[in-house]
Amino acid sequence: MKSLIPVVMSGIIAVYGLVVSVLISGSIRPGEYSLFSGFTHLGAGLACGLTGLAAGYAIGIVGDSCVRAYVHEQKVFVGMVLVLIFAEVLGLYGLIVALIMNTSAIGGDKCPTI
Numbered sequence: 001m002k003s004l005i006p007v008v009m010s011g012i013i014a015v016y017g018l019v020v021s022v023l024i025s026g027s028i029r030p031g032e033y034s035l036f037s038g039f040t041h042l043g044a045g046l047a048c049g050l051t052g053l054a055a056g057y058a059i060g061i062v063g064d065s066c067v068r069a070y071v072h073e074q075k076v077f078v079g080m081v082l083v084l085i086f087a088e089v090l091g092l093y094g095l096i097v098a099l100i101m102n103t104s105a106i107g108g109d110k111c112p113t114i
Helices: 002-026 035-072 076-107
Strands: none
Touching: 002 035, 002 076, 035 076
């Protein structure tokens, strides 16, 4: 049962991307969407997506090696959870940056619309 922790933590990373995509798609209005908002939303999506990719990669490598080591040594579990939490925080930082970028794109009309 303890071997499912990396799987659950990688699923949380996907929820971060889902939250950002729903927030971005909810703030798009036809005819009122400026170039500034478009590029800011692109940057927010890339920030969340690339940090999610890095966090998922780290969780996959750590989860694989630590689950294999857990079969032989029970003491590795605490270290596994700590490293998985640090890997998860990478995705959380991307979510925070994406939320900040999304809020700055909602009120800003700094570039002319196309």
